[in-house]
Amino acid sequence: xxxxxxxxxxxxxxxxxxxxxxxxxxxxxxxxxxxxxxxxxxxxxxxxxxxxxxxxxxxxxxxxxxxxxxxxxxxxxxxxxxxxxxxxxxxxxxxxxxxxxxxxxxxxxxxxxxxxxxxxxxxxxxxxxxxxxxxxxxxxxxxxxxxxxxxxxxxxxxxxxxxxxxxxxxxxxxxxxxxxxxxxxxxxxxxxxxxxxxxxxxxxxxxxxxxxxxxxxxxxxxxxxxxxxxx
Numbered sequence: 001x002x003x004x005x006x007x008x009x010x011x012x013x014x015x016x017x018x019x020x021x022x023x024x025x026x027x028x029x030x031x032x033x034x035x036x037x038x039x040x041x042x043x044x045x046x047x048x049x050x051x052x053x054x055x056x057x058x059x060x061x062x063x064x065x066x067x068x069x070x071x072x073x074x075x076x077x078x079x080x081x082x083x084x085x086x087x088x089x090x091x092x093x094x095x096x097x098x099x100x101x102x103x104x105x106x107x108x109x110x111x112x113x114x115x116x117x118x119x120x121x122x123x124x125x126x127x128x129x130x131x132x133x134x135x136x137x138x139x140x141x142x143x144x145x146x147x148x149x150x151x152x153x154x155x156x157x158x159x160x161x162x163x164x165x166x167x168x169x170x171x172x173x174x175x176x177x178x179x180x181x182x183x184x185x186x187x188x189x190x191x192x193x194x195x196x197x198x199x200x201x202x203x204x205x206x207x208x209x210x211x212x213x214x215x216x217x218x219x220x221x222x223x224x225x226x227x228x229x230x231x
């Protein structure tokens with residue numbers, strides 16, 4: 001089915017310029033050897049586990065939850081549903097996906113299959129080159145996210161395995177207690193992908209995602225290379 005699939009990269013290139021969660025250190029790279037001097041080129045790279053387009057494991061918010069290296073590989077290659085609320089929310093940085101919008105999506109496109117991942121397009125992917133536009137003013141995080149009721153429905157009724165979004169986080173920026181992370185998804189064992197891009201190129205249903213995440217032993221997350229495959 002996927003032999004002739006079109007591949008779409010959903011990943012923001014990772015560098016010291018990537019927009020980070022406020023207070024988190026940006027990635028750093030130090031050149032250790034060069035072709036001219038040593039015959040080969042290599043760097044030492046340091047990064048916060050939640051840098052750029054990245055993966056959240058359940059242990060990120062849940063004591064004793066699965067770490068990155070314990071996530072089954074088959075849960076990282078899944079069908080995806082892409083719910084696009086960008087037209088509805090416009091520039092509303094406090095908007096969240098509602099349960100009514102999920103139900104309307106299913107009325108239009110069909111039920112979200114069990115075992116799928118659900119990606120939310122807010123339109124914030126267009127802002128990821130500007131820290132203020134993407135994350136809000138320092139000390140005042142502002143970006144859209146998943147609403148709690150919508151997330152509960154996706155977890156409990158649709159049995160999805162993961163959520164993804166084109167913002168800094170699954171919860172909206174103003175949700176300072178992270179209710180989706182801490183009360184809904186991570187307790188149920190779901191993973192997250194944050195800081196996705198190019199979601200506008202993915203159909204509502206029918207595509208698959210491949211999540212290339214480092215299996216860091218004990219890791220709460222990791223930068224990831226994320227691809228969508230469109231039959």
